[in-house]
Amino acid sequence: MRVQVVEHPLVAHKLTVLRKKETPSITFRQLTEELVMLLAYEATRDVAMEDVDIQTPVTSTTGRRLARPTPLVVPILRAGLGMLEGMVRMAPTAEVGFLGMARNEETLDIVTYAERLPADLTGRHVFVLDPMLATGGTLVESIRFLYERNASRVTCICLLAAPEGIERLERELEGVEVDLFVAAIDERLDENAYIVPGLGDAGDRLYGLAE
Ligand SMILES: O=P(O)(O)OC[C@H]1O[C@H](OP(=O)(O)OP(=O)(O)O)[C@H](O)[C@@H]1O
Numbered sequence: 001m002r003v004q005v006v007e008h009p010l011v012a013h014k015l016t017v018l019r020k021k022e023t024p025s026i027t028f029r030q031l032t033e034e035l036v037m038l039l040a041y042e043a044t045r046d047v048a049m050e051d052v053d054i055q056t057p058v059t060s061t062t063g064r065r066l067a068r069p070t071p072l073v074v075p076i077l078r079a080g081l082g083m084l085e086g087m088v089r090m091a092p093t094a095e096v097g098f099l100g101m102a103r104n105e106e107t108l109d110i111v112t113y114a115e116r117l118p119a120d121l122t123g124r125h126v127f128v129l130d131p132m133l134a135t136g137g138t139l140v141e142s143i144r145f146l147y148e149r150n151a152s153r154v155t156c157i158c159l160l161a162a163p164e165g166i167e168r169l170e171r172e173l174e175g176v177e178v179d180l181f182v183a184a185i186d187e188r189l190d191e192n193a194y195i196v197p198g199l200g201d202a203g204d205r206l207y208g209l210a211e
């Protein structure tokens with residue numbers, strides 16, 4: 001697995017505001033969108049491209065565009081949905097599939113409650129969106145799911161990751177091709193498997209209380 005922390009003053013600034021407990025949902029949603037745009041810029045740096053012949057008002061020329069089959073963006077519901085708009089704005093030809101997964105907060109087991117994806121992902125570069133990589137359970141499950149459907153490549157974009165989660169991905173997905181882009185790697189998980197210092201429950205901060 002390749003892990004890249006996107007170090008940029010704008011990322012650091014926006015992330016700090018996002019972490020603050022007094023930041024309201026409306027600002028939290030906007031910052032999430034902006035952060036994903038900055039992370040997507042790095043995460044798509046080596047995306048597959050192809051030539052395309054076009055006419056400008058002056059002449060004909062050959063330009064470059066995202067290759068086909070186009071990238072597939074997969075937000076992990078619910079919190080990943082907050083990252084979708086920013087991502088598709090950056091990669092306008094991308095298609096979107098959905099995975100709904102929730103962590104049982106007592107057992108930390110992952111429940112997959114929704115799935116709407118092409119049955120065959122052969123040749124597809126999949127971008128998984130989930131703001132939080134905590135124990136890593138959710139991401140391991142999603143990445144396995146996508147490779148079982150023959151995805152050719154998986155790139156994950158997260159806002160925050162815990163070292164424990166990254167280690168789990170490296171352990172459980174040894175030899176699996178995965179790129180991970182994050183705005184920051186935090187210190188640790190607390191006794192409830194929340195990221196410290198973190199930003200709290202991303203889904204709740206975006207959309208309100210789950211229960
Ligand atoms: O690395 P893990 O320990 O698996 O935890 C991370 C997961 O927890 C959060 O989702 P949650 O289960 O709270 O669902 P939600 O998005 O509906 O709030 C987060 O968005 C990740 O999907």
Ligand SMILES: O=c1cc[nH]c(=O)[nH]1
Nearest residue numbers: 134194195200201202
């Ligand atoms: O810190 C955490 C851990 C898991 N899920 C969240 O939303 N936040």
Ligand SMILES: [Mg+2]
Nearest residue numbers: 201202203204
């Ligand atoms: Mg949640």
